[in-house]
Amino acid sequence: MYQYDKYDQTMIDQRVAQFRDQTRRFLAGELTEEQFRPLRLMNGLYIQIHAPMLRVAIPYGLMSSNQVRKIADVSRRYDKGFVHFTTRQNFQLNWPKLEDVPDILADLASVQMHAIQSSGNCIRNTTSDQFAGINANEIEDPRPWAELIRQWSTFHPEFAYLPRKFKIAVIGTKEDRAATQLHDIGLHLVKNHDGEIGFEVLVGGGLGRTPIVGQVIRPFLEKKDLLSYLEAILRVYNRLGRRDNKYKARIKITVREHGINHIRELVEAEWVQIRSQLELADGEIERVKSHFTTPDYDKTAAEDETFEAMLAEDASFARWVKQNTVEHKQAGYKGAYISLKAHGEAPGDVSSEQLEVIAELADEFSLGEVRSTHNQNLVFADVKQADLYALWLRLEAEKLATPNMNTLTDIICCPGLDYCGLANATSIPLSKQITERFGDLDYLFDLGDIKIKFSGCMNGCAHQSVGHIGILGVDKKGEEWYQFTLGGSSDENATLGERLGKAIPKEEVVDTVGHLLDTYVDLRHEDESFLATVRRLGIDPFKERVYADN
């Protein structure tokens, strides 16, 4: 993975010093809350209901085992001994003290981590595919490009006070595990007719109150022009984006109001003026790529016979392998999920003890690296098949091996009313109830691929509008109600879900999920997924079952 040189390290060290001084001035009354707010947000610091929340960036989801150990250490030293992984591959501390934050950032900087631009109206952490570099059918590894974007976007002086937040995701496969079509900019590495690799550039996707699927602004961009094109889009947005209404300030609204063709004209006109100045030299591309070379894989890994033997011998192991591991481009290797969706636990939460075990397992079994995913789980990307059984036993002992990836209980959930100052309704307790009620593994496997996404307010941090089943908490005269949507998807066929009907009271949420599942089981064709069934039949049969009593 990328290693800082003296430039990178100096800049994050200077950032810590800058924020230390800003915090001091705020505590001394020299900065008002209003003046301090954007400064702390650009260091990931929110003030929540019970305590501050600190969101730390994990650039494109990549962590070394040493970084994971430091996260464990920080969570124990400054917080309650657990952290929460987010849908944008970052993690959050939910109970730090404001006055400790400069020290936390200094500790993180010692292992090349930071909270820079993890919130605020600026360019956020660039996200990517958790299986980058290990896909057999990858067009090109997106990680060097994500790193180049990280550097370009970090402390960009012109784009620190944008109309609204700005998120970029980049992938190198046709399959989309990073929800790129729902980002302000989505970048897809593609091959053109001449066999050259470049980027398809999408703009104007987003979730939140007004979910919109992104549109292609440029079907093919040469790789060396990546930064100049991004700069052109950002400059057009910085000037044109609305500043009169924060709910209409995202670039998705700018694109909708002006039309993609007009935006394209403006961007292309800007781009031709700055293209040569920001052209990426081959040397720099190679420098960054040299941090993401193919590891020295064991070419004999596939000769192992113990893996097949253990699959036959241990049904629980076989179930985990089927559900929680993925194919790898190197024969004899697999990618393995670490499920942060143990039934009855808060989705995405992990304790400092678990993190320490994860770091140890990474060193032992996966080349010392761990990755975070858009679905709030973790991944070991390079595990030899011969090691999978030993790895599984250790994960199982830590409650990190629930074989539920991409099933009903692999729920994406925001912190909700229990933690978040914006939320209208609780989400985590209901999500726990859902996993407890429907957690029977045979039932889960029978249901197959179902994505539930659960947000506690219309800001939609859990992306409910692209859940196969989306659940949105709303406030009705001080009571918590829940709005269901069906048929959404954030993959390469991104679709917004359709509203099921009127909102449902809190005590009926879990039963409603049950009604939806029963309807699916009754009406599905053989091997038809939940999403395919909803798309074939529409929402009416589901609606009839759910609202039958009214």
Place this chain on the structure above:
Amino acid sequence: MQIIKDREIVEDNWVHLDDDATLISGDITVSLARWQEQHEALVKHDGRLGLRLSGDDPLEEIIPDLAHFSLVVLVFPAFTDGRCYSYAKLLRERYDFTHEIRAQGDVLHDQLFYMSQCGINSFELANPNRMAYALKAFDDFSESYQSTVLRPEPLFKRR
């Protein structure tokens, strides 16, 4: 009054003329509206001329007139309004404006570094009492990854 200019605290004598104020001699700045209405009188004005622009004003329309101005004042109605960062950068890099570019309005210590990298070289701080301490802000970072007005070669071309 005192301002920060080129990283020093200096006395400043520019007068920012309201649209309904009588034209006086000496160094004055005017709004874009006044410039457009009283263009001919202002050109004959005895003293240097400056133009005040906000993010609402159409930058490109004023470019043919730039030669008349010894100062462009970029007005920040709120420090969170980042449009004029782009204006400053464009004035310097695309339209070759070499005279003073000044930030006015909600101009605070913690935005000075980014503003200066975008080509703004003078600052009327919202809180003039903290001007001396604010001079530190120009050294918040010793490097930038990007191509900035102060360092046109992006870091990736210098590594």
